[in-house]
Amino acid sequence: MLLFMCRHAITVSRTLEKELALIINVPNRRFPRPSLKQIVFGGLSGGIGVLGIIFAVALFIVETLIRPKRLTNFIEQYTFSPFELDLPAEEVAFAPLYGEHLVSGWYMSYPQATTTIIVCPGYRGRRSDVLGTCAQLWRAGHNVLGFEYYGHGSVVGKPITLGYREINDFMGAIEYAKKRAPQARLGVVGYSMGAAVAIMAVARSKEVEAIVADSAFATHKSAVAYAVRRTLHVPFIIFDWTTDFLLWLRAGYRFHQVEPLRDIGRIAPRPILIIHGLKDTVVDPKDASLLYEAAGDPKELWLLPNAEHCGAYFEDRAAYVNKMIEFFDLYLKKSRPPIDLQPRKAEDPAIGAEKESGSSFSEAS
Numbered sequence: 543m544l545l546f547m548c549r550h551a552i553t554v555s556r557t558l559e560k561e562l563a564l565i566i567n568v569p570n571r572r573f574p575r576p577s578l579k580q581i582v583f584g585g586l587s588g589g590i591g592v593l594g595i596i597f598a599v600a601l602f603i604v605e606t607l608i609r610p611k612r613l614t615n616f617i618e619q620y621t622f623s624p625f626e627l628d629l630p631a632e633e634v635a636f637a638p639l640y641g642e643h644l645v646s647g648w649y650m651s652y653p654q655a656t657t658t659i660i661v662c663p664g665y666r667g668r669r670s671d672v673l674g675t676c677a678q679l680w681r682a683g684h685n686v687l688g689f690e691y692y693g694h695g696s697v698v699g700k701p702i703t704l705g706y707r708e709i710n711d712f713m714g715a716i717e718y719a720k721k722r723a724p725q726a727r728l729g730v731v732g733y734s735m736g737a738a739v740a741i742m743a744v745a746r747s748k749e750v751e752a753i754v755a756d757s758a759f760a761t762h763k764s765a766v767a768y769a770v771r772r773t774l775h776v777p778f779i780i781f782d783w784t785t786d787f788l789l790w791l792r793a794g795y796r797f798h799q800v801e802p803l804r805d806i807g808r809i810a811p812r813p814i815l816i817i818h819g820l821k822d823t824v825v826d827p828k829d830a831s832l833l834y835e836a837a838g839d840p841k842e843l844w845l846l847p848n849a850e851h852c853g854a855y856f857e858d859r860a861a862y863v864n865k866m867i868e869f870f871d872l873y874l875k876k877s878r879p880p881i882d883l884q885p886r887k888a889e890d891p892a893i894g895a896e897k898e899s900g901s902s903f904s905e906a907s
Contacts, residue, residue, distance in 0.1 A: 600784035608701045621670040627677045639713035647689030650680045657874045658685040658719045658726040664734025668695035682867045687719045705739045705800040712743040727874045738802045745805035752873040756817040757852045760829035762800035768826040810838025813873045819849025
């Protein structure tokens, strides 16, 4: 009996070894060879699938970028106003450089002021977001015009862009500020997209003499690419061409038409202060260095190691306010204009042609 059991165990063991050898030794197993037709159609199906994914992601990027603003909850309807800060603000609305809409803002006049500072928020930002900055500048003796880009603050149900159409609002703000105080010297404080737009607009306008750019992106493409890398963890080059094409198809412009990096060199000899947080998760902190290197003198770069996007103020409120006020005191109140200020003329062919044709004023001339 014992001998029989031993022989049975040996037989089972050998059978298991053969089965395991068949499983492990895969190369010895025979599989049916696919035909050329199967290979071709399989490759085409895979390629179409990959292209479909690229197209879908690119379309999602563009639609997310330009979709009209919506209220996500009722709390967004209730924000701070100049009343809470005891500011003598006037509700104003002015026309953009071109377009039929009106831009909303607050104008704060300071008695005997010799300067006016234009303050603007960023992408989908409201004018109430910059009310603290407006208050500090007004108390420092400046007239202040704080405004929000059309469609970014109040809900209007219209598509928006990332600086392409918004530059028209900023150019309208410059004209409005000069009408309210013709002899006042102009300065600008911009945040995020507002800072990028301010750079492009100031490069085209001789009226503005000093600019503070907080958390500006270097190019439209760099801003989108940084968001894609942080969100999807893949290189943006995969979606670059498709996104650019769909942006033109859906919004009427290309990446290269919004490039503060190309325009910033035209601001000199007017001064610029570039501020950026090194922990920015919205705009690549490297963009600040690129803008600084491309800018002409006088220029200053202030990097804060622990600040998030537009978070420099919250890192050190007193230092931020003092730096901003001292900057405008030095270049607007205590010094003579670095250039001869003249009304914006039609000698710039780009301005006259774009205004008459009704096209956007966003591409560098």
